[in-house]
Amino acid sequence: MHAIRIEAHGGPETMRWTELPDPVPGPGEVLVRVGAAGVNYMDVGVRSRPWHGWTLPLVPGVEGAGYVVALGAGVTGPVVGQRVAWFYHPGSYAELVAVPADALVEVPDEVPDEVAGGLLMxxxxxxxxxxxxxxxxxxxxxxxxxxxxxxxxxxxxxxxxxxxxxxxxxxxxxxxxxxxxxxxxxxxxxxxxxxxxxxxxxxxxxxxxxxxxxxxxxxxxxxxxxxxxxxxxxxxxxxxxxxxxxxxxxxxxxxxxxxxxxHHVATREALVRRSGEVFDLVRRGQLVQRVTGRYPLAEAARAHADLESRRTTGKLVLLP
Structure with a gap:
């Protein structure tokens, strides 16, 4: 697979389009093919300076949506082919990502990939x-x-x-x-x-x-x-x-x-309930996620530069 990899902190130029081994889902994990990954200011912070919980080299990105392609040992919830999203999991700027099953929520049919991938954070x-x-x-x-x-x-x-x-x-x-x-x-x-x-x-x-x-x-x-x-x-x-x-x-x-x-989603039950609240607001039209920037995953550096310029409005997403 390909992913965005950072080996040294700095500006957007530190983000490299890199070929890496496909991740293998461990016990309790699910392998997901990413359909869209959200871009957040947190990603800029992780890229530009040391941050608690992140060590170099790293793949940035903490949210996305995609399709289940494989299950690790002991996973009984998601099924292959199911569309899922995650709220916080490091390494989302990639074509494939292994995510703990407990961190995934089902995406309603009415919510497109690019909205779901940039919605939960x-x-x-x-x-x-x-x-x-x-x-x-x-x-x-x-x-x-x-x-x-x-x-x-x-x-x-x-x-x-x-x-x-x-x-x-x-x-x-x-x-x-x-x-x-x-x-x-x-x-x-x-x-x-x-x-x-x-x-x-x-x-x-x-x-x-x-x-x-x-x-x-x-x-x-x-x-x-x-x-x-x-x-x-x-x-x-x-x-x-x-x-x-x-x-x-x-x-x-x-x-x-x-x-x-x-603290809003401190338990699995809270994550499912609160995510459901957000998705329901989207389905009712009371919450509209305005996706204004769509970038190929390989051009994540350009997305970061645009975000930091403060020229953007709405949500930016990366599309593998």
Whole structure:
């Protein structure tokens, strides 16, 4: 098989199209032929610098969808030919991948490969943020960073589906229409900090109930200042930089959360249930995964360069 392999950390140029032995599924594993693999900022972080749990050389990528081609010993769930997706499994930038059977979920017939392959990392993240991190309810006001991006568009749609109002942030004027199309009630163009005053104006001086912040250290303070007292700053952007602070640096009475999506799907039962929720939203048309970039797997470096340029909107996927 072929895969994208990285032998040294650095820029997109470190990603090599490499021929490797076909993986053999071990006990409890399933061999899957990849139909589509999602591109995430986590992949950029793993490529560019050392990261916990990853060692060189490595094959990046943590999500995808495809077709079962072989079963390892002891596997009784999936069957050969079944279409499956996975939420987190390193090595997804490949033509074939061996995945633990417990990490796989069945893909509904109505969901295409390219949507399923790039849905679960961001879809489960958005589901986590709008349920357990801050349960959005009718009348809630949410500020969504990068509202034209992959997670941002899904967050916007889920907030609206649950009766909330969205103030979307985008980095460039041309992205405003994308955020509005996803359902944002107001769109602010900001490339960094300084948006808190406008948020307070749009909320009658009250502040937002929650800020979903994947923007990194640059926007950290403004996100907190945009909140009402007891509002929630949901900071899920560690790959964009992690600021340091003392508790007394926080605006009075706000709540700071560092959501980790693995806690949303900590068990097999939770993974199946939460993935089912996301797929059901897609089937009902309440959640639309907008695939805007389709790249041959061999051109993964180009996908990374485009993602890092911030010129992209929506979801990028690799097609073997």
């Amino acid at each position: 961001q879809g489960l993240t958005a589901n986590h943020l709008t349920t357990e991190t801050y349960p959005v309810a009718p009348g809630s006001t949410a500020v969504v960073h990068a509202a034209a991006g992959g997670v941002g568009r899904l967050l916007t749609q889920l907030v609206k589906a649950r009766g909330g109002r969205v103030i979307g942030l985008v980095s460039r004027p041309e992205k405003a229409a994308v955020a509005a199309e996803a359902g944002a009630d107001h769109v602010l163009v900001h490339s960094g900090a300084g948006f808190e005053q406008e948020v307070h104006e749009l909320t009658g001086g009250r502040g937002a109930d929650v800020v979903y912040d994947g923007g990194g250290a640059e926007t950290f303070r403004s996100s907190q200042l945009a909140l009402r007292p007891h509002g929630v700053h949901a900071y899920y952007g560690p790959f964009m930089g992690v600021p340091t602070l003392r508790p007394t640096d926080l605006p009075h009475s706000i709540l700071l959360s560092y959501p980790v999506v693995h």
